[in-house]
Amino acid sequence: LDFKTQVQEWKNILIRGNDEALFKKHHDAFLAEESSVQEHLTRIRQMLAKDDGAQQVIGELDALAKSHQELGNQYKAALATFDKTDPESGKKINGWFPAFCIMHLAEAYQLVAVC
Numbered sequence: 001l002d003f004k005t006q007v008q009e010w011k012n013i014l015i016r017g018n019d020e021a022l023f024k025k026h027h028d029a030f031l032a033e034e035s036s037v038q039e040h041l042t043r044i045r046q047m048l049a050k051d052d053g054a055q056q057v058i059g060e061l062d063a064l065a066k067s068h069q070e071l072g073n074q075y076k077a078a079l080a081t082f083d084k085t086d087p088e089s090g091k092k093i094n095g096w097f098p099a100f101c102i103m104h105l106a107e108a109y110q111l112v113a114v115c
């Protein structure tokens with residue numbers, strides 16, 4: 001759920017980010033959700049580490065955590081191009097994020113279902 005909320009906050013930045021207060025609100029929320037996702041992945045990994053038969057799932061979970069971290073880096077790079085004075089700025093940088101998120105969100109659901 002945190003990941004879904006993180007994606008929504010990204011979209012909120014792109015849609016409402018031309019207003020400084022809304023940009024800050026949604027940016028802060030995005031970063032909080034990003035942190036929450038990483039914390040949940042770490043907790044799940046710690047629980048699975050107690051199970052000797054869970055090594056494959058742990059490897060997949062580690063890959064997901066790394067991908068999520070890379071996503072954060074890509075987000076920050078894309079956000080650097082966001083022009084708060086340009087009402088069309090959000091449309092210019094929106095394209096890459098949803099497809100990446102959908103792919104990894106599906107992976108996350110599969111891993112959580114296994115746990």
